[in-house]
Amino acid sequence: MQRVYTLLFLVVFLHTSFSQTIPKSVLANEKMVSQQIWVDSIYNQFSFEEKVGQLFMVAAYSNKDEVHNKSIDKLVEEYKIGGLIFFQGGPVRQAKLTNRYQAKADVPLFIGIDAEWGLSMRLDSTYRYPWNMTLGAVQDMKLIEKAGNQMAKQSKRMGIHFNFAPVVDINTNPKNPIIGNRSFGETKENVTTRAIALMKGLQDEGVYATAKHFPGHGDTSTDSHHTLPVVNFDRNRLDEVELFPYKELIKNGLASVMVAHLNVPSLEPRANYPTSISYPVVTDILKNELQFEGLIFTDALNMKGASNFKKPGDIDLEAFLAGNDVLLFAENVPVAIKKFKEAFDKGILTEERLMYSVKKILSFKYKANLNNYQPIVLDNLYQDLNAAEFDALNYKLYENAITVLKNQDKLIPVSTIEKEKIAYIKLGNDASDTFLANLRNYASISEITNKNLDSVLVALQDYTKVIIGYHKQDGAWRNHNLNFKEMLWINQIAKQNDVILTCFTKPYSLTNLKNFEDIETIVLAYQNNDIAQTITPQIIFGAMGAKGKLPVSIDDEFKVNEGIETLEIKRLGFSIPENVGMNSKILTKIDSIANYAVSKRITPGIQVVVARKGKVIYQKSFGNHTYESNEKVKNTDLYDIASLTKIVATLPNLMQEFDKGHLTLETKLRTMLPVAKHSNKANATVLDMLTHQARFQPWIPFYKATLDSLNRPSTLFYRSVYSPEFPIHVAEKLYLRKDYNDTIVKTILESELLPKKQYKYSDFSFILFKEYLEYHNKKSLEDLALANFYEPLGANSIMYNPLQKVHSSRVIPTEMDTYFRHQLVQGYVHDMAAAMQGGISGHAGLFANALDVAKVMQMYLQKGVYGGRTFFSEETFTTFNTCYFCEDGNRRGVGFDKPQLGTEGPTCGCVSLTSFGHTGFTGTMTWADPEKEIVYVFLSNRTYPDSNAVNKLSKENIRENIQRIIYEAIIE
Missing domain, CATH: 3.40.710.10 (DD-peptidase/beta-lactamase superfamily)
Structure with a gap:
């Protein structure tokens, strides 16, 4: 105890007396000493059950009733859980609940959230950035890093410490049902460079990044939320491809990793044994071979890929023994703590193993300044989470992402407007009003709304160009594939007219189109939202040039990293004030x-x-x-x-x-x-x-x-x-x-x-x-x-x-x-x-x-x-x-x-x-x-x-x- 007091005095003395003059190395050591004192003092006060409680990060919602809220109260107060992962709800409601739960915690809670494309992945009234697949088309890594910065600022404003991002799965399977647009692309290089940029952006602003889903969920044909996907690659392939991003992110200071529920026979010899509870995967490979020293999270333990294998409590213990530090979305904490105690009493679980993870968790809490916890300030929360600077970056991201895949005869930019008679046809089942309105900012555009294809073909005979907009609802897991009627319309119209096909959809939506020969120009806008619909007409008419590169291949027609750069021909474009050095708040x-x-x-x-x-x-x-x-x-x-x-x-x-x-x-x-x-x-x-x-x-x-x-x-x-x-x-x-x-x-x-x-x-x-x-x-x-x-x-x-x-x-x-x-x-x-x-x-x-x-x-x-x-x-x-x-x-x-x-x-x-x-x-x-x-x-x-x-x-x-x-x- 005397040593603790001596060290504490030294820390205070150094900080107050010499912090302005002592070398940075000494200041860094001071922080480490201070951190160790805090961690040890907390850990030494814990009972066995309180130590185990720190391992759990439980699911919380801000859109459920008071019964749910009180159940979380109980887990915080009685079972001393270490953290919460928030899911659906709203920002003010979540902030109020976070303050409530933190006030009841003896040791401040870790707060985490899946915010792969921003808080709006889980919360209404919050900001949405492009999907990773859209960012995969962006060639300027500084923009992606800035996206990470902004996501972190928003997370910190909400009292969130972990963003469970970036997804580093390499989407080599176009039919992957759960990753898809959550991936940066199909090549390890593209995924890695973008993941590093996003990670740096998050962590430079003080929010921990979490790379997922280890060892790699990109080449699977089933969803681990519903079953246990199989990854049948040998170890050489896994080392070469799936593990590559993790190696690089770890070198660059990655804070945490989330382990997926996968069946990978080449890594885990036991049949149908999930990677999330596999000692060979978590400890032998991730911790020992890759020398990862950050926090290791399980993927959500309620997912069928894990919960079908073992019951609540048993799955938690198994995951911890495999080497995981934090047990995410535990379904029954009281039962799990009981299982941990039984294992401890039998010598299956040691004090050394428990201390390793608990002290690591506490160290990360100290680094997140939870030793000086402050409640979330509710004033202006909505305004802070939706600042104009976020729109400014979003515009830049889409400006750099939108990709021209084909531009036969240089149809775009459309330059001689006075010689053109242009028609617009909408396909798909989602809104296109912003796109059409912005097209009309540049030229007189006639919308053809006939329902019969033959009537449409007749109506189009007098037009020099036809812009087809394919609009599908903006959702990461939605089906964007063209149906038979849409393919027929595109092919028939393209045979007769010069066509600019513009797809506000996933790249994979084009895979079943097959015949691209008659389509002169193809523009891939990736997502159907107002920003994409505002920027795409600017590329079509030359207010800006296209810069994006395809993040995945589309059959044999268009290969990854393809993308045609088009000309900018000095027409008025559209953006927001911050992107031209102006303050939107003053302009109001x-x-x-x-x-x-x-x-x-x-x-x-x-x-x-x-x-x-x-x-x-x-x-x-x-x-x-x-x-x-x-x-x-x-x-x-x-x-x-x-x-x-x-x-x-x-x-x-x-x-x-x-x-x-x-x-x-x-x-x-x-x-x-x-x-x-x-x-x-x-x-x-x-x-x-x-x-x-x-x-x-x-x-x-x-x-x-x-x-x-x-x-x-x-x-x-x-x-x-x-x-x-x-x-x-x-x-x-x-x-x-x-x-x-x-x-x-x-x-x-x-x-x-x-x-x-x-x-x-x-x-x-x-x-x-x-x-x-x-x-x-x-x-x-x-x-x-x-x-x-x-x-x-x-x-x-x-x-x-x-x-x-x-x-x-x-x-x-x-x-x-x-x-x-x-x-x-x-x-x-x-x-x-x-x-x-x-x-x-x-x-x-x-x-x-x-x-x-x-x-x-x-x-x-x-x-x-x-x-x-x-x-x-x-x-x-x-x-x-x-x-x-x-x-x-x-x-x-x-x-x-x-x-x-x-x-x-x-x-x-x-x-x-x-x-x-x-x-x-x-x-x-x-x-x-x-x-x-x-x-x-x-x-x-x-x-x-x-x-x-x-x-x-x-x-x-x-x-x-x-x-x-x-x-x-x-x-x-």
């Missing part, structure tokens, strides 16, 4: 601002998109179409984007003209537009017009000249029905005479110039540029913008006159016009001059959703490149994104708006000087910042119902405040 403040704007009737509805580093990381809609409507704004709805038209339609076409050498910044209006040759605007240059200092009047209310004495549209100019003489569709049942556009242009050209050259915002330049573009190209601006930009960008929602193309339910009303058209303006441009030009003008007229505006802005941010295409040169973009007259107090770039000079301007004041964008009268804004790689789009209909009302959107800086939040959210 956007919700508050938007909801405030809606609740205060500043605007009926809003769309917001934020992208960074080429990834959309925030896309939400708020409010309703109007104050009276219950129709919620959706991300796909279209807003009148007003003056954003200037930089979304007119300016990019001018930049192409500039890039081709058709004009320069010094080109004069008279050479661009013959009708202007003799006007007072003849010498206005492109530069002056685009920087709003060409001395043009800011605005003329053209519509007023067409009203009668009652301020109604005059019959001199309008008709209620279309005719060749009155073809210009201004609004519902309102058609303007065909020559009035000439009157608008003539009025502009004859208007007085302002007295001096200075910045004065005017729509006239862009109205005239529209005339130039159409005159020069012999095409309408609508056709030019569509062909040159929107179609190749996949910006299918950007359009003039949307009611000609989409249903009115998708178009947000803009105002109740009481001064000109005297009707609800919905689907017709709000701007009066643009309306009088048939809805197509250079300064206004476009409708769009926020995402498609973001595509145009991303193209600008990438200096003219998008989707593998160069729209104009980097030099051209730089020329137009320059503030030539900032020193003169004119902040404008060439067509673009730029950040404020001093306090006046359109932004939050927190953007870089290289940033650019525009705002619109209807309550719109888009802005891009090259330095921070940010794209921001805000769309609203603040003009509803009265465009002449106070502009509270501007007055309360709603758009600018949201922009400020975006910049506050940047963390790197």
